[in-house]
Amino acid sequence: NAGVMQNPRHLVRRRGQEARLRCSPMKGHSHVYWYRQLPEEGLKFMVYLQKENIIDESGMPKERFSAEFPKEGPSILRIQQVVRGDSAAYFCASSPGTSPTYEQYFGPGTRLTVT
Amino acid sequence: KQEVTQIPAALSVPEGENLVLNCSFTDSAIYNLQWFRQDPGKGLTSLLLIQSSQREQTSGRLNASLDKSSGRSTLYIAASQPGDSATYLCAVRGGNEKLTFGTGTRLTIIP
Numbered sequence: 401n402a403g404v405m406q407n408p409r410h411l412v413r414r415r416g417q418e419a420r421l422r423c424s425p426m427k428g429h430s431h432v433y434w435y436r437q438l439p440e441e442g443l444k445f446m447v448y449l450q451k452e453n454i455i456d457e458s459g460m461p462k463e464r465f466s467a468e469f470p471k472e473g474p475s476i477l478r479i480q481q482v483v484r485g486d487s488a489a490y491f492c493a494s495s496p497g498t499s500p501t502y503e504q505y506f507g508p509g510t511r512l513t514v515t
Numbered sequence: 516k517q518e519v520t521q522i523p524a525a526l527s528v529p530e531g532e533n534l535v536l537n538c539s540f541t542d543s544a545i546y547n548l549q550w551f552r553q554d555p556g557k558g559l560t561s562l563l564l565i566q567s568s569q570r571e572q573t574s575g576r577l578n579a580s581l582d583k584s585s586g587r588s589t590l591y592i593a594a595s596q597p598g599d600s601a602t603y604l605c606a607v608r609g610g611n612e613k614l615t616f617g618t619g620t621r622l623t624i625i626p
Binding site for chain 1 (some may be wrong): 546547549551556557558559560561564566567604606608611612613614615616617618619
């Protein structure tokens with residue numbers, strides 16, 4: 401069973417461009433979470449999705465950021481009109497459900513650099 | 516709002532020593548607590564998960580304890596090795612499913 405896959409691993413964008421980050425959860429996992437790690441800071445929750453539904457987006461910036469988890473295909477975190485402050489590592493995690501016995505399994509992350 | 520604190524921020528110990536990493540959280544209404552390690556420039560590797568009803572979990576040289584009422588968890592590493600050098604993160608999960616992370620302890624094992 402492959403782990404959580406994220407691509408690309410590294411992404412460079414110029415200010416004003418769009419960034420699309422992809423996350424394929426572990427097989428059998430229907431819950432996806434996105435976290436952001438800013439330089440020299442801890443990981444912060446961004447959004448929690450189930451198939452075709454956004455469950456909690458309380459950690460998402462109100463503008464320019466969006467996320468989806470379609471019925472088919474990976475989850476996508478989209479950042480429009482990127483700014484230098486968006487430079488960070490973005491991690492995706494997945495779990496099979498909401499039981500307290502379930503771990504969240506993390507992908508290797510996408511490191512976004514905005515120039 | 517849940518807040519998670521890890522002290523110390525950095526720790527250096529000679530190889531072979533046993534050590535303890537600390538994690539404290541402000542809201543005791545948690546579902547579980549996970550300990551992770553993160554190597555520089557890498558993702559997170561889950562080490563141990565403790566459910567709120569449990570007191571401790573063990574995996575190899577690692578032992579994690581949880582005292583929910585006092586809002587504390589410890590990660591005990593026995594017979595430390597240079598390969599244990601990494602940043603260790605604790606994260607608590609509340610009823611809203613999201614994990615709240617501490618800022619980590621950067622551990623260096625000196626050969």
